[in-house]
Amino acid sequence: MAAKKGERHPLVVPASKVSAEARKRFEADRKQRIDDQAKILSADDMAGLYDPKRGLFTTLGGDFRPVTMDDLLAFRAAVHDTQRLHGQRKGNVPVPGAAGGILAKQVINLSAPVDRQLASKQIHTVIPVSNRGGVVQLVTNASAKSNVSRHTVMVQFLDYDKVLADGNTALEAARRMVAGKLRFDCDCGRHTFWYRYIASIGNFNYGRPEDGFPRIRNPKLMGIACKHVIRVMATINAGATFNLFAKRMIETGRRTLSNKQTPVTVAEQQAFIEQLTKERAKAKRGTVIRSTEESKALRQAQPSYQRQQAARKASATDRAALRAANAKLRTQKADKVNKPASPMQHTALMEAMKAQGYTAKQIARVMSAVAEE
Ligand SMILES: [Zn+2]
Structure with a gap:
């Protein structure tokens, strides 16, 4: 929610503090993951080295039961489907050198409806706190039930170097960077246990890769992003406010030619929130995050859309009648019409x-x- 004038939003904190905290959490996650190796169904296991004596479990099919060799085939099929969806595999063959990254809009479109709903209801605040070249660190609020007060989402814009260098105004460069492909990461459990694996095999993961198949949480590899990432993508996709931040990234990059970390000051963070709040107040359809399909369905349900369609249909009928009348004239009164x-x-x-x-x-x-x- 918007802070009163002169008051700082509770999520606005110095970048150095957020960065240190995030580094600690990402590192703790990595250590935990290494410690859990015995419970991981790794890439080697998936490649055929799995020993059923290890007795790993899955929830595939709805029951909690030991992983079978058939499950491994099903898991591999799900992996291949995901890779095909993201251009990493053609038919049964991996595509060598396939470009990585994903568009912000694609992340929203491919996300699970439940994650979109949670993002709409629970995650309202997004603040960029620093960037290092094209890599931006953002924080979002955590839900009321969470045991942390904020989450860190990392976004790497893959076109940063390119748009920085080519001859365009900083704002135009920023717009193109934001509309281009990106990689992402989040420090929450949902991303860690459901989605980091999908991001890794789909080649749009930022941060530590995950080769452990989510055999318990997400054996069918459904969805793509947690509510924090979805809210960040919606903010990136919404335009004006984020574009201005991106423009500053480009300006700083062109001025310093350095990929050193650039903190976003507390005052700038506060300004970002206030601008975002204003932008949202103006948004015609509120702050609910919708996929392209959902937006289309909503548009089609509007009375104005239906009136427009009816008018279009009516004029199409008129045009058809006119064409028929003309055709009749041309055949019946050929000497007059075809002068x-x-x-x-x-x-x-x-x-x-x-x-x-x-x-x-x-x-x-x-x-x-x-x-x-
Ligand atoms: Zn998250």
Whole structure:
């Protein structure tokens, strides 16, 4: 929610503090993951080295039961589907050197409806706190039930270097960077246990990769992003406010030519929130995050859309009736309708052709053809 004038939003804190905290959490997660190795169904296991004596469990099919060799085939099929969806595999063959990254809008479109609903209801605040080249660190609020007060989402804009260098204004460069592909990461449990694996195999993961198949939480590999990432993508996608931040990234980058960490000051963070709040107040359809399909369905349910469609249909009917009447005239009163062109029309045609640079020979050929009709 918006803070009162002069009051600082509770989520606004110095970048150095947020960065240190996030570093600690990402590192703790990595250590935990290494410690859990015995419980991980790793890439090696998936490649055929799994020993059923290890007795790992899955929830595939709804029951909690030991992983079978058939499950491994099903898991591999899900992996291949995900890779095909993201251009990392063609048919059954991995695509060497396939470009990585994903568009912000795609993340929203491919997200699970439940995650979109949670993002709409619970996650309202997004603040960029620092950037290092094209990598931006953002914080979001955590839900009321969470045991932490904020989450860190990392977003790497893959076109940063390119737009920084090519000849465009900083704002235009920023717009193109934001509309381009990105990689992301979040420090929450949902991302860690459901989605980091999908991001890794889909080649849009930022941060530590995950090769452990989510056999318990997400064996069918559904969804793509947690509510924090979804809210961040919606903010990136919404335009104005984030574009201004991105413009500053480009300006700083062009001025310093350095990929050192650039903190967003507390005052700038506060300004970002206030601007975002204003932008949302102006948003026609509120702050609910919708996929392209959902937005389309909503638009089609609007009375104004239906009126427009009815008008379009009516005029299409009119046009069809007019065409039919014309066709009738042409056949029944051929001598009146298909009159030969008048000398004046000939002259006009010749002038027009001359103006367009036709040669005298070309014009003569056209004129003789017209005259013969
Ligand atoms: Zn998250």
